Amino acid sequence: MKLLNEMELNIKALSINEGFARSCVAAFCVQANPSLDEITDIKTAVSEAVTNCVVHAYPSIPGNICIKVKLYENSVDIEILDNGIGIEDFEKAREPFYTSKPNEERSGMGFAVMESFMDNLELKNNTNKGLIVKMQKFFKKQNNIAVGE
Amino acid sequence: MQIKHRVYENTLYVVLSGELDEHSAYHARISLDEIFDMPKFKQIIIDLSELDFMDSTGIGVLIGRYKRMKDKQIPIFICNPSTHAERIFKMTGLYDIMPKIS
Numbered sequence: 645m646k647l648l649n650e651m652e653l654n655i656k657a658l659s660i661n662e663g664f665a666r667s668c669v670a671a672f673c674v675q676a677n678p679s680l681d682e683i684t685d686i687k688t689a690v691s692e693a694v695t696n697c698v699v700h701a702y703p704s705i706p707g708n709i710c711i712k713v714k715l716y717e718n719s720v721d722i723e724i725l726d727n728g729i730g731i732e733d734f735e736k737a738r739e740p741f742y743t744s745k746p747n748e749e750r751s752g753m754g755f756a757v758m759e760s761f762m763d764n765l766e767l768k769n770n771t772n773k774g775l776i777v778k779m780q781k782f783f784k785k786q787n788n789i790a791v792g793e
Numbered sequence: 794m795q796i797k798h799r800v801y802e803n804t805l806y807v808v809l810s811g812e813l814d815e816h817s818a819y820h821a822r823i824s825l826d827e828i829f830d831m832p833k834f835k836q837i838i839i840d841l842s843e844l845d846f847m848d849s850t851g852i853g854v855l856i857g858r859y860k861r862m863k864d865k866q867i868p869i870f871i872c873n874p875s876t877h878a879e880r881i882f883k884m885t886g887l888y889d890i891m892p893k894i895s
Contacts, residue, residue, distance in 0.1 A: 751852035
């Protein structure tokens, strides 16, 4: 498993940054020549995790979101960290249709989508407070030809 | 995101284009409710062929509109979803309440 590249992105937990965050991570992953479908899987999963920070982690003042990406030849590891209110019950949070805000129009499918679109999903408490979402995606590398080497 | 609409033979056609996420959801809700409150149509077809991106926030927006229209007995249909949007729709069972048409 050869590490190709890594990056760290720090953004404020504002909804306007969702598009930037998912596009940035997706563009970074292009170096490993994933398929277009895999890129969209990553984009969607990152969008879900960042949305979770925006909607859930910081109920009053938007804090920071840190996105760490480690890109390998055949996979990518993505960590999305916040210092927000965290999640008490990981199992419950991962249940499809569970939402902490039932009065809003929320689907409660964020973690289910991350789980379905990525190959691994792990939730951990951040050292001081907040949440770490760890995701991994393997690239199938079918008919991909690396260019510009 | 942009929302275009037209009414033809009792059907309201709505085309969503751009990206539907938490950031655009507020605008999407308000615009769709305004359009859906117009009189003179008996069903709604939402065309997603120009939607470049959607995450699960889109499901919340669509189910919210379904609930409003259910009271008025106006059915909503979905057409031309991307493969990724379709995966999210199937996971959530959205097609049970908003059937897909071609």
